[in-house]
Each structure stands twice: as C-alpha cells, then as structure tokens.
Amino acid sequence: xxxxxxxxxxxxxxxxxxxxxxxxxxxxxxxxxxxxxxxxxxxxxxxxxxxxxxxxxxxxxxxxxxxxxxxxxxxxxxxxxxxxxxxxxxxxxxxxxxxxxxxxxxxxxxxxxxxxxxxxxxxxxxxxxxxxxxxxxxxxxxxxxxxxxxxxxxxxxxxxxxxxxxxxxxxxxxxxxxxxxxxxxxxxxxxxxxxxxxxxxxxxxxxxxxxxxxxxxxxxxxxxxxxxxxxxxxxxxxxxxxxxxxxxxxxxxxxxxxxxxxxxxxxxxxxxxxxxxxxxxxxxxxxxxxxxxxxxxxxxxxxxxxxxxxxxxxxxxxxxxxxxxxxxxxxxxxxxxxxxxxxxxxxxxxxxxxxxxxxxxxxxxxxxxxxxxxxxxxxxxxxxxxxxxxxxxxxxxxxxxxxxxxxxxxx
Numbered sequence: 075x076x077x078x079x080x081x082x083x084x085x086x087x088x089x090x091x092x093x094x095x096x097x098x099x100x101x102x103x104x105x106x107x108x109x110x111x112x113x114x115x116x117x118x119x120x121x122x123x124x125x126x127x128x129x130x131x132x133x134x135x136x137x138x139x140x141x142x143x144x145x146x147x148x149x150x151x152x153x154x155x156x157x158x159x160x161x162x163x164x165x166x167x168x169x170x171x172x173x174x175x176x177x178x179x180x181x182x183x184x185x186x187x188x189x190x191x192x193x194x195x196x197x198x199x200x201x202x203x204x205x206x207x208x209x210x211x212x213x214x215x216x217x218x219x220x221x222x223x224x225x226x227x228x229x230x231x232x233x234x235x236x237x238x239x240x241x242x243x244x245x246x247x248x249x250x251x252x253x254x255x256x257x258x259x260x261x262x263x264x265x266x267x268x269x270x271x272x273x274x275x276x277x278x279x280x281x282x283x284x285x286x287x288x289x290x291x292x293x294x295x296x297x298x299x300x301x302x303x304x305x306x307x308x309x310x311x312x313x314x315x316x317x318x319x320x321x322x323x324x325x326x327x328x329x330x331x332x333x334x335x336x337x338x339x340x341x342x343x344x345x346x347x348x349x350x351x352x353x354x355x356x357x358x359x360x361x362x363x364x365x366x367x368x369x370x371x372x373x374x375x376x377x378x379x380x381x382x383x384x385x386x387x388x389x390x391x392x393x394x395x396x397x398x399x400x401x402x403x404x405x406x407x408x409x410x411x412x413x414x415x416x417x418x419x420x421x422x423x424x425x426x427x428x429x430x431x432x433x434x435x436x437x438x439x440x441x442x443x444x445x446x447x448x449x450x451x452x453x454x455x456x457x458x459x460x461x462x463x464x465x466x467x468x469x470x471x472x473x474x475x476x477x478x479x480x481x482x483x484x485x
Contacts, residue, residue, distance in 0.1 A: 083182060090120055106147065259283070365426070373413050
C-alpha cells in the first residue's frame with residue numbers, strides 16, 4: 075500500500091513582531107508593532123503582535139490609525155537583515171527534520187516529512203517538536219498546517235491552525251465537507267475581494283459551493299484559473315515540495331515607492347536609470363540576460379488611481395543598464411499621463427543564460443560585458459554607492475538611500 079504524503083506548511087506568527095519581541099524580552103507583555111517611517115511613504119504597519127491585534131490593529135494600515143487605537147503601543151522600525159537571518163535559521167531547523175524544505179515566503183515554508191515519521195513519530199508529534207525547537211532557538215512561535223498535499227497544508231494553516239490553541243491542524247480530504255466547505259469563499263487561498271464578488275453573482279457563497287460547481291463553466295468563465303480554484307476547493311494539488319523551486323527566476327525586477335510625489339520627467343528619469351542599473355546588476359549576478367523590458371508606475375492619488383504597466387520586446391537579449399534604460403524610458407514617456415507619480419517599477423524578463431548570445435557587428439558586446447563586470451566587482455568590494463551616475467546625487471536620486479535598505483526597509 076502506498077504511503078500517503080505528509081506535508082507541513084509552517085507559518086511564523088507575526089514574524090517581524092515576534093523577532094523584535096525575542097530581541098527585547100522587556101516587551102513580552104506589551105502590544106508591539108513593526109512599522110516604517112511615518113515621515114515617509116513607509117508609515118504603515120508591517121507586523122503586529124497578538125496583543126496589538128486585540129486592539130484592532132491590522133497589518134498594512136497607516137501607523138497613525140494604529141496609534142489612535144492603542145496610544146501606548148511599542149513601535150519598532152523594521153530590521154530586514156535580522157528578519158532574513160532568523161528566517162534562514164528557521165530553515166536550518168526545518169532541515170533537521172527533512173531535506174525537502176521549500177521556502178514560500180520569509181515567514182512560511184513547506185516541508186515534506188513523509189519519510190521522517192520513523193525518526194520523529196507521527197505528523198502531529200513531529201509538528202510539536204518543530205514548534206518547540208523553533209520557539210526555543212529563535213523565540214518565534216510557528217503554526218503548522220498538515221495535509222497530504224501543499225494546498226491542504228496551506229488551507230489547514232490559514233483557516234484552522236492559526237485559530238487553534240495548539241497551533242497545529244490536520245486537514246484531510248474526507249473531512250472537507252465538515253470543515254473547509256462551510257467557510258465563505260474569501261477564506262480560500264487565491265480568492266480576493268473581486269473574485270469573491272464574482273462568485274456571489276453566480277451563487278457561489280461557500281467553499282463547498284465552489285467545490286460542487288460545474289468545473290467546465292468555471293473554466294469557460296475564468297480559464298485555467300477557474301479550474302485551479304475548483305481544484306483548490308476540492309483539496310487537489312499535484313505540485314511536489316521542491317527545495318530549489320526559486321533558484322531559476324523567470325524575471326528580475328525592482329519596484330520603488332518614492333519619498334514624495336514626482337511630477338517632472340527629469341525627476342522620474344533619475345530613478346528610472348537607477349532601476350535599470352540595479353535590475354541589470356542583479357541579472358549579471360545570476361548570469362542572466364533578458365529579451366523583454368516592462369515598466370510600470372502608480373499615481374499619487376488613492377481615491378482616483380492612475381498608472382500603467384507596459385512591456386516591450388528588445389531587439390536582442392541584454393543585461394546592460396544603459397540599453398535597458400533606453401527602452402524603459404521610451405516606454406515610460408509614451409504611456410505616462412503626466413500625473414504625479416507615487417511609485418515606479420521595472421522588470422527584465424524572458425531570461426536566458428548570459429554566456430550564450432548572438433554577436434552583433436555593430437556593438438562591442440565583449441568590451442561592455444567586461445566593463446560591467448569590473449563595475450560590479452568594485453561595488454561588491456566597496457559597496458553599492460562606490461560607483462554612481464552623477465544624476466543620483468540630485469535630490470530626486472534614491473540610489474544612496476536604497477543602498478542602506480533591504481526590501482525597501484532599513485537593514
């Protein structure tokens with residue numbers, strides 16, 4: 075008889091806030107939030123501990139709203155490098171239980187522990203040991219969803235383990251009717267507010283309604299995504315836990331929220347050049363070059379959102395910042411509505427190995443390639459700001475400030 079798979083989805087409770095509390099034991103019994111700089115665009119809640127959430131504080135809400143709900147809340151600035159270090163430590167703990175560990179995000183990871191029961195006991199016993207070890211070594215509390223595939227584990231964690239006193243829950247297919255199917259569709263992974271509204275219009279209110287709906291009609295209406303959502307509702311997922319699933323990227327991009335509204339071409343051109351150089355530097359590190367450049371921006375108004383996202387095929391694959399910038403800037407100028415800009419982004423896609431490319435009689439590609447690698451080496455040794463475009467020294471430039479950050483937040 076074939077052994078049924080045992081998959082975990084381990085989620086770290088209020089991860090950033092938990093790391094901060096573990097670093098400062100004096101805050102243990104007080105509400106704590108991690109938030110960006112309120113003087114800049116980043117003044118939003120990134121994480122709130124359970125005590126802060128009891129006051130109604132929610133992730134992604136503005137900092138001033140959180141303070142109004144709980145004036146005495148402890149506010150910590152994000153330390154992204156520390157969170158990355160703790161996340162890597164947690165990964166190393168998980169690898170003591172199985173070599174099949176797949177990071178899903180900085181605070182969520184899948185584990186296939188099917189072959190580990192002989193060493194660590196039942197699935198529940200193993201989850202308890204994992205919880206205990208992570209808490210002892212990092213001070214972070216993990217919730218664990220258990221299922222026979224990744225989707226069931228994810229649904230178990232999000233809907234039951236997080237609300238369970240033990241922080242552990244097993245979701246079995248034969249129990250879907252008595253548990254998962256009773257929940258509204260908004261509780262299901264992959265269903266946002268728009269999709270929830272679409273479902274309600276055709277009479278789908280619960281996950282059970284979706285599970286029993288005609289899959290062919292769903293596919294006709296929403297294509298492959300319609301069938302995927304139907305499979306999710308029925309607990310169907312054939313994807314394995316793959317440790318190296320993120321090793322090969324399909325695209326390399328960078329998005330930047332600006333410190334203020336940018337209103338002129340001259341200002342935006344500076345950050346567009348910086349984005350082009352950064353994306354191409356990261357591409358060269360991964361030994362990739364791309365054939366398509368995509369550019370997007372978001373307007374300054376939340377009430378009347380503006381912006382665009384457009385892409386353009388390049389005449390040849392490249393990872394040279396100046397070449398990418400030339401295409402990106404033309405795209406931006408063509409589609410920008412001249413309204414104030416709050417954020418901009420750039421992506422290089424259709425990636426290929428940068429060691430194999432078509433030679434061009436009119437470009438000295440080898441010379442440019444060597445020059446780029448020399449500049450990369452200097453930045454690697456002396457820091458990201460060792461070489462800068464003069465334009466980055468202007469008030470609109472963000473390269474210097476960005477060099478002190480990880481993921482948009484200070485290290």
